[in-house]
Amino acid sequence: MGRWExxxxxxxxxxxxxxxxxxxxxxxxxxxxxxxxxxxxxTFFRHFADKREVLFAGSASLQELxxxxxxxxxxxxxxxxxxxxxxxxxxDLLGQRRDYSRARQAxxxxxxxxxxxxxxxxxxxxxxxxxTLRLRGVxxxxxxxxxxxxxxxxxVAFDSWIDASNERGLxxxxxxxxxxxxxxxxxxx
Amino acid sequence: MGRWExxxxxxxxxxxxxxxxxxxxxxxxxxxxxxxxxxxxxTFFRHFADKREVLFAGSASLQELxxxxxxxxxxxxxxxxxxxxxxxxxxDLLGQRRDYSRARQAxxxxxxxxxxxxxxxxxxxxxxxxxTLRLRGVxxxxxxxxxxxxxxxxxVAFDSWIDASNERGLxxxxxxxxxxxxxxxxxxx
Numbered sequence: 001m002g003r004w005e006x007x008x009x010x011x012x013x014x015x016x017x018x019x020x021x022x023x024x025x026x027x028x029x030x031x032x033x034x035x036x037x038x039x040x041x042x043t044f045f046r047h048f049a050d051k052r053e054v055l056f057a058g059s060a061s062l063q064e065l066x067x068x069x070x071x072x073x074x075x076x077x078x079x080x081x082x083x084x085x086x087x088x089x090x091x092d093l094l095g096q097r098r099d100y101s102r103a104r105q106a107x108x109x110x111x112x113x114x115x116x117x118x119x120x121x122x123x124x125x126x127x128x129x130x131x132t133l134r135l136r137g138v139x140x141x142x143x144x145x146x147x148x149x150x151x152x153x154x155x156v157a158f159d160s161w162i163d164a165s166n167e168r169g170l171x172x173x174x175x176x177x178x179x180x181x182x183x184x185x186x187x188x189x
Numbered sequence: 190m191g192r193w194e195x196x197x198x199x200x201x202x203x204x205x206x207x208x209x210x211x212x213x214x215x216x217x218x219x220x221x222x223x224x225x226x227x228x229x230x231x232t233f234f235r236h237f238a239d240k241r242e243v244l245f246a247g248s249a250s251l252q253e254l255x256x257x258x259x260x261x262x263x264x265x266x267x268x269x270x271x272x273x274x275x276x277x278x279x280x281d282l283l284g285q286r287r288d289y290s291r292a293r294q295a296x297x298x299x300x301x302x303x304x305x306x307x308x309x310x311x312x313x314x315x316x317x318x319x320x321t322l323r324l325r326g327v328x329x330x331x332x333x334x335x336x337x338x339x340x341x342x343x344x345v346a347f348d349s350w351i352d353a354s355n356e357r358g359l360x361x362x363x364x365x366x367x368x369x370x371x372x373x374x375x376x377x378x
Contacts, residue, residue, distance in 0.1 A: 078376050119308045141345045142378050145369055148341035156334045178374075180334055185371045187267050189331050 009047050009057075011037040016054040017100065020107040025051070025114060055104055055114065059121050063128050066090050070132045079138050083129060083150035084178055090154070091171035098161070098170075105162050126151040153177045198236050198246075200226040205243040206289065209296040214240070214303065244293055244303065248310050252317050255279055259321045268327050272318060272339035273367050279343070280360035287350070287359075294351050315340040342366045 005011075015036035019028040030051050034041045048054050070086040077085070094101060108114040129147035130140075138146065157177040161170045168176070183189040194200075204225035208217040219240050223233045237243050259275040266274070283290060297303040318336035319329075327335065346362040349355050357365070372378040 078373075079378065080373050080376065116305055116309060119312050120305060123308050141349055141366060141369060142373060144348070145341065145345045145366060146373050146378075148345060149338060149370060149373065152334065152337035152341055156330045156337060159333070160330055177330060177334060180331060181338060182374045184267075184269050184331060184335050184338065185367075185374045187269065189268065189335075 005039055005043055008037070008039055008043050011039065012044055012047055013054055013057070016051065017103050017107070020055075021103055025107050025111050052114065052117065055108065056117060056121060059124075062090055062093065063125055065093055066125060067128050067132050070129060071135065075136065079133055079136075079142060079146040080149070080178075082133070082136065083146055084153075084174075086129065087150055087154050087174045087178075088171050091157070091169070091174045094158075095161075095170035101158075102162055102164075122151055122155060125154075149181065153181055194228055194232055197226070197228055197232055200228065201233055201236055202243055202246070205240065206292050206296070209244075210292055214296055214300050241303065241306065244297065245306060245310060248313075251279055251282065252314055254282055255314060256317050256321050259318060260324065264325065268322055268325075268331060268335040269338070269367075271322070271325065272335055273342075273363075275318065276339055276343050276363045276367075277360050280346070280358070280363045283347075284350075284359035290347075291351055291353075311340055311344060314343075338370065342370055 012033060016028070016033045019032055019036060028051065030041055030044050033051065033054070034044045037044075048057065066086045066089070069089040070082055073082040073085050108118050126147045129150055130143045133143040133146060134140070154174060154177075157170065157173040160166050160177070161168070161173050166173070180189060201222060205217070205222045208221055208225060217240065219230055219233050222240065222243070223230045226233075237246065255275045255278070258278040259271055262271040262274050297307055315336045318339055319332045322332040322335060323329070343363060343366075346359065346366040349366070350357070350359045350362050355362070369378060
Protein backbone atom coordinates (compact mmCIF):
# COMPACT_ATOMS: atom_id res chain seq x y z
CA MET A 1 0.00 0.00 0.00
CA GLY A 2 1.13 3.55 -0.76
CA ARG A 3 1.43 6.32 1.76
CA TRP A 4 -1.67 8.18 2.91
CA GLU A 5 -2.50 11.22 0.79
CA UNK A 6 -4.62 13.91 2.47
CA UNK A 7 -8.08 14.06 0.78
CA UNK A 8 -6.84 12.05 -2.22
CA UNK A 9 -10.42 11.14 -3.15
CA UNK A 10 -11.64 14.74 -3.20
CA UNK A 11 -8.55 15.94 -5.08
CA UNK A 12 -9.00 13.25 -7.73
CA UNK A 13 -12.70 14.03 -8.12
CA UNK A 14 -12.07 17.76 -8.52
CA UNK A 15 -9.17 17.19 -10.95
CA UNK A 16 -11.26 14.76 -13.02
CA UNK A 17 -14.27 17.09 -13.17
CA UNK A 18 -12.07 20.06 -14.14
CA UNK A 19 -10.45 18.06 -16.96
CA UNK A 20 -13.73 16.53 -18.20
CA UNK A 21 -15.22 20.03 -18.33
CA UNK A 22 -12.18 21.65 -19.99
CA UNK A 23 -11.39 19.05 -22.64
CA UNK A 24 -14.17 16.45 -22.52
CA UNK A 25 -14.49 13.03 -20.92
CA UNK A 26 -13.13 11.02 -23.88
CA UNK A 27 -10.05 13.22 -24.23
CA UNK A 28 -8.99 12.88 -20.58
CA UNK A 29 -6.68 10.10 -19.36
CA UNK A 30 -6.23 8.71 -15.86
CA UNK A 31 -2.57 9.82 -16.01
CA UNK A 32 -3.71 13.41 -16.59
CA UNK A 33 -6.22 13.28 -13.73
CA UNK A 34 -3.58 11.95 -11.33
CA UNK A 35 -1.05 14.59 -12.47
CA UNK A 36 -3.58 17.41 -12.07
CA UNK A 37 -4.37 16.19 -8.54
CA UNK A 38 -0.64 15.92 -7.73
CA UNK A 39 -1.01 12.17 -7.12
CA UNK A 40 0.07 8.95 -8.84
CA UNK A 41 -2.01 6.75 -11.14
CA UNK A 42 -1.61 4.06 -8.53
CA THR A 43 -3.42 6.26 -6.02
CA PHE A 44 -6.17 6.90 -8.59
CA PHE A 45 -6.74 3.17 -8.99
CA ARG A 46 -6.94 2.68 -5.22
CA HIS A 47 -10.05 4.88 -5.30
CA PHE A 48 -11.64 4.24 -8.70
CA ALA A 49 -11.83 1.30 -11.13
CA ASP A 50 -11.62 3.64 -14.13
CA LYS A 51 -12.20 7.26 -15.17
CA ARG A 52 -15.94 6.67 -15.62
CA GLU A 53 -16.36 5.59 -12.00
CA VAL A 54 -15.23 9.01 -10.75
CA LEU A 55 -18.62 10.29 -11.94
CA PHE A 56 -20.62 7.46 -10.35
CA ALA A 57 -18.78 6.99 -7.07
CA GLY A 58 -21.66 8.58 -5.15
CA SER A 59 -24.34 6.23 -6.53
CA ALA A 60 -23.90 3.50 -3.94
CA SER A 61 -24.21 5.87 -0.99
CA LEU A 62 -27.22 7.59 -2.59
CA GLN A 63 -28.92 4.21 -2.97
CA GLU A 64 -28.07 3.26 0.63
CA LEU A 65 -29.55 6.53 1.88
CA UNK A 66 -32.76 6.03 -0.14
CA UNK A 67 -33.15 2.44 1.05
CA UNK A 68 -32.37 3.08 4.72
CA UNK A 69 -34.65 6.14 4.86
CA UNK A 70 -37.50 4.24 3.19
CA UNK A 71 -37.03 1.24 5.47
CA UNK A 72 -37.30 3.49 8.54
CA UNK A 73 -40.47 5.39 7.65
CA UNK A 74 -43.26 4.40 10.09
CA UNK A 75 -45.24 1.42 8.69
CA UNK A 76 -48.49 3.41 8.76
CA UNK A 77 -47.30 5.73 5.96
CA UNK A 78 -48.79 5.23 2.47
CA UNK A 79 -46.21 3.83 -0.01
CA UNK A 80 -46.01 7.09 -1.98
CA UNK A 81 -45.44 9.12 1.20
CA UNK A 82 -42.73 6.69 2.35
CA UNK A 83 -40.98 7.02 -1.03
CA UNK A 84 -41.36 10.81 -0.88
CA UNK A 85 -39.55 10.83 2.49
CA UNK A 86 -36.68 8.81 0.99
CA UNK A 87 -36.44 11.14 -2.02
CA UNK A 88 -36.43 14.17 0.29
CA UNK A 89 -33.45 12.69 2.17
CA UNK A 90 -31.66 12.19 -1.16
CA UNK A 91 -32.56 15.77 -2.08
CA ASP A 92 -31.03 17.06 1.16
CA LEU A 93 -27.79 15.16 0.44
CA LEU A 94 -27.38 16.03 -3.24
CA GLY A 95 -28.78 19.52 -2.77
CA GLN A 96 -25.60 20.62 -1.02
CA ARG A 97 -23.57 20.15 -4.20
CA ARG A 98 -25.35 22.04 -6.93
CA ASP A 99 -22.23 23.32 -8.72
CA TYR A 100 -20.70 19.84 -8.74
CA SER A 101 -23.99 18.28 -9.88
CA ARG A 102 -24.29 20.79 -12.71
CA ALA A 103 -20.74 20.23 -13.91
CA ARG A 104 -21.22 16.46 -13.68
CA GLN A 105 -24.49 16.56 -15.63
CA ALA A 106 -22.93 18.69 -18.38
CA UNK A 107 -20.18 16.06 -18.80
CA UNK A 108 -22.70 13.19 -18.81
CA UNK A 109 -25.04 14.88 -21.31
CA UNK A 110 -22.21 15.08 -23.86
CA UNK A 111 -21.36 11.36 -23.82
CA UNK A 112 -23.74 8.55 -24.86
CA UNK A 113 -21.91 5.91 -22.79
CA UNK A 114 -22.21 8.07 -19.66
CA UNK A 115 -25.89 8.78 -20.36
CA UNK A 116 -26.48 5.01 -20.53
CA UNK A 117 -24.65 4.51 -17.25
CA UNK A 118 -26.85 7.20 -15.67
CA UNK A 119 -30.02 5.45 -16.93
CA UNK A 120 -28.79 2.18 -15.46
CA UNK A 121 -28.17 3.93 -12.16
CA UNK A 122 -31.72 5.32 -12.11
CA UNK A 123 -33.16 1.89 -12.98
CA UNK A 124 -31.15 0.38 -10.17
CA UNK A 125 -32.45 3.02 -7.71
CA UNK A 126 -36.03 2.20 -8.79
CA UNK A 127 -35.40 -1.53 -8.30
CA UNK A 128 -33.92 -0.89 -4.83
CA UNK A 129 -36.92 1.24 -3.82
CA UNK A 130 -39.34 -1.44 -5.09
CA UNK A 131 -37.48 -4.16 -3.15
CA THR A 132 -37.62 -2.07 0.01
CA LEU A 133 -41.35 -1.44 -0.44
CA ARG A 134 -41.89 -5.21 -0.77
CA LEU A 135 -40.00 -5.69 2.51
CA ARG A 136 -42.47 -3.20 4.01
CA GLY A 137 -45.29 -5.51 2.90
CA VAL A 138 -46.35 -3.57 -0.22
CA UNK A 139 -47.52 -5.98 -2.94
CA UNK A 140 -46.70 -5.81 -6.63
CA UNK A 141 -47.59 -4.08 -8.91
CA UNK A 142 -48.04 -1.27 -6.36
CA UNK A 143 -44.43 -1.64 -5.15
CA UNK A 144 -42.95 -1.38 -8.68
CA UNK A 145 -45.29 1.37 -9.76
CA UNK A 146 -44.68 3.51 -6.66
CA UNK A 147 -40.91 3.10 -7.05
CA UNK A 148 -41.01 3.96 -10.78
CA UNK A 149 -43.24 6.97 -10.11
CA UNK A 150 -40.87 8.10 -7.34
CA UNK A 151 -37.87 7.93 -9.68
CA UNK A 152 -39.82 9.85 -12.35
CA UNK A 153 -40.55 12.56 -9.76
CA UNK A 154 -36.89 12.63 -8.71
CA UNK A 155 -35.61 12.78 -12.30
CA VAL A 156 -37.84 15.67 -13.33
CA ALA A 157 -37.05 17.58 -10.10
CA PHE A 158 -33.32 16.98 -10.59
CA ASP A 159 -33.46 18.29 -14.19
CA SER A 160 -35.27 21.44 -13.00
CA TRP A 161 -32.72 21.93 -10.25
CA ILE A 162 -29.77 21.60 -12.66
CA ASP A 163 -31.37 24.25 -14.88
CA ALA A 164 -29.42 27.46 -14.24
CA SER A 165 -32.58 29.57 -14.09
CA ASN A 166 -34.07 27.65 -11.18
CA GLU A 167 -33.49 29.08 -7.71
CA ARG A 168 -35.46 26.53 -5.69
CA GLY A 169 -33.69 23.86 -3.65
CA LEU A 170 -33.67 20.22 -4.78
CA UNK A 171 -35.74 18.96 -1.85
CA UNK A 172 -38.39 21.63 -2.49
CA UNK A 173 -38.43 20.76 -6.21
CA UNK A 174 -38.93 17.05 -5.38
CA UNK A 175 -41.88 18.06 -3.23
CA UNK A 176 -43.27 20.28 -6.06
CA UNK A 177 -42.75 17.51 -8.59
CA UNK A 178 -44.69 14.99 -6.50
CA UNK A 179 -47.53 17.51 -6.08
CA UNK A 180 -47.54 17.97 -9.87
CA UNK A 181 -47.68 14.21 -10.44
CA UNK A 182 -50.65 14.03 -8.08
CA UNK A 183 -52.38 16.83 -9.99
CA UNK A 184 -51.57 15.17 -13.35
CA UNK A 185 -52.93 11.76 -12.40
CA UNK A 186 -55.87 13.41 -10.65
CA UNK A 187 -56.74 15.10 -13.97
CA UNK A 188 -56.13 18.62 -12.60
CA UNK A 189 -53.17 19.24 -14.97
CA MET B 190 -28.82 -6.29 -54.77
CA GLY B 191 -29.68 -9.92 -54.15
CA ARG B 192 -32.84 -11.63 -55.30
CA TRP B 193 -36.05 -11.18 -53.32
CA GLU B 194 -36.54 -13.73 -50.56
CA UNK B 195 -40.13 -14.32 -49.42
CA UNK B 196 -40.61 -13.05 -45.82
CA UNK B 197 -36.83 -12.84 -45.27
CA UNK B 198 -37.33 -10.44 -42.35
CA UNK B 199 -39.75 -12.72 -40.50
CA UNK B 200 -37.63 -15.82 -41.18
CA UNK B 201 -34.52 -14.09 -39.83
CA UNK B 202 -36.36 -12.85 -36.74
CA UNK B 203 -37.76 -16.31 -35.96
CA UNK B 204 -34.40 -17.99 -36.59
CA UNK B 205 -32.59 -15.46 -34.38
CA UNK B 206 -35.10 -15.79 -31.54
CA UNK B 207 -34.95 -19.60 -31.69
CA UNK B 208 -31.15 -19.57 -31.52
CA UNK B 209 -30.97 -16.90 -28.78
CA UNK B 210 -33.41 -18.99 -26.73
CA UNK B 211 -31.68 -22.32 -27.39
CA UNK B 212 -28.04 -21.34 -26.91
CA UNK B 213 -28.03 -17.73 -25.67
CA UNK B 214 -27.52 -14.37 -27.37
CA UNK B 215 -23.73 -14.22 -26.93
CA UNK B 216 -23.23 -17.72 -28.33
CA UNK B 217 -25.16 -17.07 -31.55
CA UNK B 218 -23.49 -15.73 -34.72
CA UNK B 219 -25.04 -13.94 -37.69
CA UNK B 220 -23.83 -16.83 -39.91
CA UNK B 221 -25.84 -19.27 -37.78
CA UNK B 222 -28.98 -17.10 -37.88
CA UNK B 223 -28.76 -16.82 -41.68
CA UNK B 224 -28.17 -20.58 -42.06
CA UNK B 225 -31.11 -21.43 -39.78
CA UNK B 226 -33.34 -19.12 -41.85
CA UNK B 227 -32.06 -20.65 -45.10
CA UNK B 228 -30.68 -17.29 -46.18
CA UNK B 229 -27.27 -15.67 -46.68
CA UNK B 230 -25.42 -13.38 -44.28
CA UNK B 231 -25.69 -10.73 -46.95
CA THR B 232 -29.48 -10.94 -46.74
CA PHE B 233 -29.24 -10.66 -42.94
CA PHE B 234 -27.26 -7.44 -43.25
CA ARG B 235 -29.79 -5.98 -45.69
CA HIS B 236 -32.32 -6.14 -42.85
CA PHE B 237 -30.28 -5.64 -39.65
CA ALA B 238 -27.09 -3.79 -38.71
CA ASP B 239 -26.09 -6.55 -36.27
CA LYS B 240 -27.52 -9.43 -34.26
CA ARG B 241 -28.61 -7.09 -31.46
CA GLU B 242 -30.82 -5.07 -33.79
CA VAL B 243 -32.99 -8.12 -34.53
CA LEU B 244 -34.38 -7.64 -31.01
CA PHE B 245 -34.93 -3.89 -31.35
CA ALA B 246 -36.17 -3.64 -34.93
CA GLY B 247 -39.72 -2.90 -33.71
CA SER B 248 -38.71 0.05 -31.50
CA ALA B 249 -38.91 2.70 -34.21
CA SER B 250 -42.42 1.71 -35.32
CA LEU B 251 -43.58 1.49 -31.68
CA GLN B 252 -42.30 5.03 -31.10
CA GLU B 253 -43.97 6.29 -34.29
CA LEU B 254 -47.26 4.74 -33.22
CA UNK B 255 -47.06 6.32 -29.75
CA UNK B 256 -46.19 9.75 -31.15
CA UNK B 257 -48.78 9.76 -33.95
CA UNK B 258 -51.54 8.53 -31.64
CA UNK B 259 -50.67 11.13 -28.99
CA UNK B 260 -50.50 13.91 -31.59
CA UNK B 261 -53.99 13.03 -32.83
CA UNK B 262 -55.81 12.91 -29.49
CA UNK B 263 -58.31 15.83 -29.35
CA UNK B 264 -56.66 18.93 -27.78
CA UNK B 265 -59.27 19.06 -25.01
CA UNK B 266 -57.95 15.82 -23.43
CA UNK B 267 -55.91 16.12 -20.23
CA UNK B 268 -52.20 15.24 -20.81
CA UNK B 269 -52.44 11.99 -18.83
CA UNK B 270 -55.51 10.86 -20.80
CA UNK B 271 -53.80 11.70 -24.09
CA UNK B 272 -50.75 9.64 -23.04
CA UNK B 273 -53.04 6.81 -21.90
CA UNK B 274 -54.61 6.70 -25.39
CA UNK B 275 -51.16 6.43 -26.97
CA UNK B 276 -50.14 3.64 -24.57
CA UNK B 277 -53.37 1.78 -25.33
CA UNK B 278 -52.54 1.89 -29.06
CA UNK B 279 -49.08 0.48 -28.28
CA UNK B 280 -50.74 -2.17 -26.11
CA ASP B 281 -53.01 -3.19 -29.00
CA LEU B 282 -50.00 -3.55 -31.32
CA LEU B 283 -47.65 -5.41 -28.98
CA GLY B 284 -50.48 -7.38 -27.40
CA GLN B 285 -50.84 -9.51 -30.52
CA ARG B 286 -47.38 -11.01 -30.02
CA ARG B 287 -47.27 -12.32 -26.48
CA ASP B 288 -45.21 -15.46 -27.19
CA TYR B 289 -42.67 -13.46 -29.16
CA SER B 290 -42.56 -10.73 -26.47
CA ARG B 291 -42.00 -13.34 -23.77
CA ALA B 292 -39.21 -15.07 -25.65
CA ARG B 293 -37.60 -11.71 -26.43
CA GLN B 294 -37.79 -10.56 -22.80
CA ALA B 295 -36.23 -13.81 -21.56
CA UNK B 296 -33.26 -13.25 -23.92
CA UNK B 297 -32.91 -9.60 -22.86
CA UNK B 298 -33.09 -10.37 -19.13
CA UNK B 299 -30.07 -12.67 -19.42
CA UNK B 300 -27.74 -10.12 -21.01
CA UNK B 301 -26.62 -6.84 -19.36
CA UNK B 302 -25.85 -5.15 -22.70
CA UNK B 303 -29.37 -5.93 -23.97
CA UNK B 304 -30.92 -4.74 -20.71
CA UNK B 305 -29.09 -1.42 -21.16
CA UNK B 306 -30.33 -1.14 -24.74
CA UNK B 307 -33.89 -1.74 -23.48
CA UNK B 308 -33.53 1.01 -20.85
CA UNK B 309 -32.29 3.39 -23.54
CA UNK B 310 -35.29 2.50 -25.71
CA UNK B 311 -37.69 3.26 -22.83
CA UNK B 312 -35.91 6.57 -22.12
CA UNK B 313 -36.19 7.46 -25.77
CA UNK B 314 -39.93 6.64 -25.78
CA UNK B 315 -40.38 8.91 -22.73
CA UNK B 316 -38.47 11.72 -24.46
CA UNK B 317 -40.59 11.33 -27.62
CA UNK B 318 -43.84 11.45 -25.60
CA UNK B 319 -42.63 14.57 -23.72
CA UNK B 320 -41.71 16.29 -27.01
CA THR B 321 -45.14 15.49 -28.46
CA LEU B 322 -46.88 16.82 -25.34
CA ARG B 323 -44.89 20.08 -25.71
CA LEU B 324 -46.11 20.33 -29.32
CA ARG B 325 -49.64 20.00 -27.89
CA GLY B 326 -48.91 23.06 -25.75
CA VAL B 327 -48.21 21.25 -22.47
CA UNK B 328 -45.55 23.12 -20.47
CA UNK B 329 -42.64 21.59 -18.60
CA UNK B 330 -42.33 20.07 -16.03
CA UNK B 331 -45.84 18.71 -16.67
CA UNK B 332 -44.84 17.39 -20.12
CA UNK B 333 -41.78 15.50 -18.80
CA UNK B 334 -43.56 14.24 -15.71
CA UNK B 335 -46.60 12.98 -17.63
CA UNK B 336 -44.36 11.22 -20.17
CA UNK B 337 -42.22 9.61 -17.44
CA UNK B 338 -45.31 8.52 -15.51
CA UNK B 339 -46.77 7.06 -18.72
CA UNK B 340 -43.64 5.02 -19.37
CA UNK B 341 -43.66 3.81 -15.73
CA UNK B 342 -47.27 2.66 -16.22
CA UNK B 343 -46.36 0.95 -19.49
CA UNK B 344 -43.29 -0.77 -18.02
CA VAL B 345 -45.12 -2.20 -15.02
CA ALA B 346 -48.06 -3.33 -17.21
CA PHE B 347 -45.68 -4.94 -19.69
CA ASP B 348 -43.87 -6.85 -16.91
CA SER B 349 -47.21 -8.15 -15.59
CA TRP B 350 -48.25 -9.18 -19.09
CA ILE B 351 -45.00 -11.08 -19.68
CA ASP B 352 -45.56 -12.95 -16.41
CA ALA B 353 -46.82 -16.41 -17.38
CA SER B 354 -49.49 -16.40 -14.69
CA ASN B 355 -51.23 -13.33 -16.04
CA GLU B 356 -54.18 -13.89 -18.35
CA ARG B 357 -55.19 -10.26 -18.93
CA GLY B 358 -54.43 -8.51 -22.20
CA LEU B 359 -51.68 -5.87 -22.41
CA UNK B 360 -54.04 -3.00 -23.17
CA UNK B 361 -56.23 -3.92 -20.19
CA UNK B 362 -53.15 -4.16 -17.96
CA UNK B 363 -52.00 -0.69 -19.09
CA UNK B 364 -55.43 0.61 -18.12
CA UNK B 365 -55.23 -1.18 -14.73
CA UNK B 366 -51.73 0.14 -14.14
CA UNK B 367 -52.78 3.74 -14.77
CA UNK B 368 -55.72 3.30 -12.38
CA UNK B 369 -53.27 1.96 -9.79
CA UNK B 370 -50.94 4.92 -10.27
CA UNK B 371 -53.91 7.26 -9.75
CA UNK B 372 -54.83 5.40 -6.54
CA UNK B 373 -51.19 5.45 -5.35
CA UNK B 374 -50.69 9.18 -5.88
CA UNK B 375 -54.15 9.85 -4.50
CA UNK B 376 -53.09 8.11 -1.27
CA UNK B 377 -55.66 5.29 -1.71
CA UNK B 378 -52.94 2.61 -2.10
